[in-house]
Amino acid sequence: MGWFKRSPWVLHYNATSCNGCDIEVIVSLTPLYDLERFGIINTGNPKHADILAVTGSVNEKSRQVLLNLYEQMPNPKVVVAVGLCATSGCVFQDCYNVLGGVDKVLPVDVYVPGCAARPESIIDGILKACEILEEKYSQRKKTGYPAAKE
Amino acid sequence: MNTIHEIVLNWGIFERMLAFVLLAPLVGGLLAGIDRKVSARFQGRYGPPVLQPFYDAFKLFQKEKIIVNKFQDFNIVLFLLFTIFSGALFFAGADLLLTIFSLALAGTFFVLGGFCVGSPYSHLGAEREIIQQVAYEPMIILVAIGMYQVTGSFKVSVIAQYELPLILYLPGVFAGFLYILTIKFRKSPFDLSMSHHAHQEIVRGLTTEFSGSTLALIEIAHWYENVLLLGMVYLFFGFNPWLAVFVALATYLFEIFIDMNYARFKWQLTFGSSWLFTAVAGVSNIIVLSLMR
């Protein structure tokens, strides 16, 4: 059995969010929602993280940072796109510098909709991500390595 | 409790060492879990389950191993081994000075682990860890000296069974020890090198480059260390085992309380205040003791 469900550590990265979704991510750590009761920790270090929560659409500048962060995370890992910007680009998708949602750069496992995404749905999304984390772990154990080149 | 005490007294050195090696991580992990729960309650949150630290450690062992260079893990394993060694010595009733020195050696390996990688955050954390070590080390040695002055022995087994209450002779030393215990437990306001809570300005300080099972080893070493330090608190009240265990636990809760109430100090203040406190409380206590004799 994997223990990922019981202690997923989240790394939050702001690609080019308007800060609306970021505030909601932080709000889910406050006493009202208290993410930590699920054992979830908001870490600032990609090497300790299991889940990468990205807010905001991706542009040329944030693309490389995002890739770097993702590559530094040890397997198994999942990506959660928080907010409409991160899922599709939202109203910014036609901008000349915007590439679009996070899935243009990284394999996204969970999409959390909403502008801004509500704390309840962020928590739901992260718990969903835990299940995928468990799946990836058992797959990794069987095949020895992560589902190649996701 | 008295019967438990007698059973422990009848054990040989190796049985006691084995008991420490096996039981200390359980106790330490549980204490860490209680720490997180109580901290959460202080902040008006529900908090994680009490067994959370164990879940975290199990998970970390299941993660992929990413090693920056081969010396990194070597240092951490030595850190763990020497922490266990000093704890085992302590609980076997051996020399208190030897315990303290091997604990200092363990800390040195931890610092070396932080220095052997390239990350500037890790280096900053390691530098701060050295400052912390310099801040707390004099006081820990004063604890051993004070106990020697009262009991006439450095042996933990003799000190623990001394009939008179040590705390009456060493109130200053105990106060000084409480002060630096906050540094050793890595609590605010002295959590300069790495903080358990919100990962602040230096990412995760000393542990920035450690991941997966190595990070779990660091955490486990920390559990061993905590149990050892609470054992040192026990020594001050060794005349009454019940009271001693109670005070050790109360000390831990007190440290959590301090942790919740303070913002982080700058390193200058950390260093200056702990040396000042060591001088005022610890050294003066030792001087008074030697004048009384």
Ligand code: SF4
């Ligand atoms: S989804 Fe809305 S709130 Fe979130 S980053 Fe985009 S524009 Fe801001």
